[in-house]
């Protein structure tokens with residue numbers, strides 16, 4: 001049998017200390033309700049980033065909820081936690097065994113929205129960045145590649161209501177992305193719960 005380039009089973013080869021995946025963390029009803037509510041109530045914005053000395057719009061919308069900016073200089077307003085995101089934060093913290101202080105929401109409107117290859121870095125050497133990621137709506141491929149050898153790749157389809165934990169040295173040795181697709185796609189919202197504590201920076205990615 002021929003191995004596909006992106007074979008979901010191969011995710012299992014990414015060590016368990018880097019990734020944990022629960023495909024049905026939220027029920028169907030919870031996921032449907034939350035997706036609808038976030039689509040309609042979040043003050044979505046399209047951020048600008050500098051790329052090769054030019055300002056470009058990121059190919060997705062986003063919003064940041066927390067108590068301080070995701071990183072110094074970030075233009076996004078710091079939005080207060082709405083009730084339903086606080087409830088979700090508590091549930092995610094219980095599953096992850098980590099306390100978070102902010103959540104970044106990404107809204108991929110269709111198949112043309114994406115996030116380019118990046119790792120979510122922190123500024124303090126040796127501090128491991130742990131992120132809990134909830135997916136709602138359209139299933140998209142989440143790709144990983146080794147920073148040392150870009151041919152080493154894995155991919156997983158992030159399902160409606162799933163929870164992905166990224167931990168250990170994942171951000172140090174691996175990059176991730178959501179690629180554009182030629183297949184028409186509906187809306188997807190991703191929520192990444194993070195610990196900023198005034199020290200973590202998010203990357204400038206388009």
Ligand SMILES: O=C(O)CCC(=O)C(=O)O
Nearest residue numbers: 104106115120178190192
């Ligand atoms: O949409 C996703 O699943 C990932 C988003 C991401 O990598 C990020 O916000 O840093």
Ligand SMILES: [Fe+2]
Nearest residue numbers: 118119120176
């Ligand atoms: Fe990321």
